[in-house]
Amino acid sequence: MIVASPPSLHVAEPPAQYLLRPPIVVDCSALAGILFQEEWKALGEQRIAQRDLHAPYLLQAEFANVAVKKAKQGAALAAREGVEQFSQTDIEFHRINVEQTVALAQQYGLSAYDAAYLWLAADLKCPLATFDDKLAAAAKAHLAGLP
16 A cells, blocks of 8 residues: 655745735824934834834824924934935825714823824724823723724
8 A cells, every 4th residue: 555645735935025014003102203213212113113004194294293393402403314214104194083083082081193093003903003101001991892
């Protein structure tokens, strides 16, 4: 009796840059910490590495506001460099559901700005990266309860 050897399973994969990267919503505190070279930059980079970045459109105005503040504080070069890096960062921007964002803001005692990031993370069913303690607590509670 001849026993046939089991077939070999071959898996061919494209280079890593072509593989699906999981999404993450980034708020302004996370992105500004990275792009403006804050002391906590490495923590932010480590958490969002190899992920597709998502944010509500308001991130653009919030980031610009941080750059303006940096420049007023005498860090004009850092502000310009951060804005340049921001323009080169691949972020998918989204419209938000205003009604649901207002409801989240009221439910968790957040600003509408912070609630927009939370709404988007819930809508995409993905993590939210933030250095904001209050937003982080709301995200942990809300995202853990998603169906």
